[in-house]
Amino acid sequence: MKEWQKELYIYRLSPAPPKKDDLQEYIDLYLAEKDETYLSWFLHYYEPTLNTTVMGVVQRYSMFGHFLDIKEACVLGILRALEEYPKDCDTPFITYKTRIMWEEIHNYIRTMRTGFTVQSDDEYRNLRNIMRLFTAYNSKGDPDTLKKISDEVGLSEKTVKEILQSGFHNMQFVDFYRNYADEDSEESREDVTCDYTFEPCCEMIQKEQTEAVFGALNELSYREREVIRSHIGFCPDCHSMKSPKFRSHTFQEIAYKNELSSAEAAENIYHKGLAKMKEKLQKKGIFHP
Known part of the structure; x- marks a missing residue:
């Protein structure tokens, strides 16, 4: 087995654990008995889906060589979600953990690289805020967008411009070739020139808006x-x-x-x-x- 293939099966158990019709059953058993055996059984069967999610992140953010780290960030999000999962919640855990898992993914990306490395939470908040303000002002065709953002965030227009350029660079930073494993586990390469399926800026803005809305509600x-x-x-x-x-x-x-x-x-x-x-x-x- 090649080294990259081993990263696909780090949670695989042998022999395979008892298979449930619904992964939620493993979560319910884990929460009821606090036995990590059930969590390991959950990860055994959820890993293929996890691999698909992580490979999508690797391709979209051009973070080749970070597959295992991003996968571990996902698992960290799952563990966080288990701690916060409300008793008798009608929402399946698979759905509930999505937001928290993606928070951990973005946190890892923020502290590593996406074409522009953000070194601290304060810098990341500035990036998010400036990209959000740019979307709001520029959508109206405001010719003074840069100045208004500068006045609002208390940074020079030059600094705002540099941050904007970095943010837009992240949205375009996609490797020309993608490596992936097909259904037969054979390595393949796909020639691409641009990826329009996912934009970190949009994800960033949407996440901030959601947090702000429910924050105002609370x-x-x-x-x-x-x-x-x-x-x-x-x-x-x-x-x-x-x-x-x-x-x-x-x-x-x-x-x-x-x-x-x-x-x-x-x-x-x-x-x-x-x-x-x-x-x-x-x-x-x-x-x-």
Whole structure:
């Protein structure tokens, strides 16, 4: 077996463990008994999917030679997610752990290389903030985009320009050739000239927007949060909208459940809560009217 092939099977067990119909069963057993055996069984069967995810990251970010490190970052994310996974959560663990796992992936990339190496959390926040502001201002065709960003972040226009150039370089930094293993485990090479399937800038902006939205939601009163959550229909723990348990409710249903005087009262709380969130997001520069 070649060295790179060994990295594909670091969690493979021999003999193979008992196979469950659903990987969630391993997670439930692990959480119930705190026995790492079940976690190792989960990783044994989840590893092929993990390999596909990691290879996608390697190709998109042109980080050849970092396969195993990124894979370990994924597993670190899985372990973090296990610690935070709510009891009786209706969202499958496979879905729940995705956001946390990607946080670990991006953290590894941030501290290593993507064409532009960011040395600290502060520098990374500057990069994210400047790229987000550029997207907001430039989408309106604002000719003073650079100056406005400079004024807002407190950096010189020259520094802002350098950071922007670095950010855009990351979006284009893709190796001309891709190495990968096909279904028969034979090495292949694919000639590419550009990768339009994934842009770190977009991922970065989307992640920041999501965090800001739910951060603003959490700053509301309990009743405002409950009315908004119930009307939109998402899990209060993991924010998933896939579970039928957390369907969208009418204002009449929400009023009855929360002992409000009328559907109009529930609707007023809903709109006032959204207005507060909008104001908070505007202050952070996430929402532009």
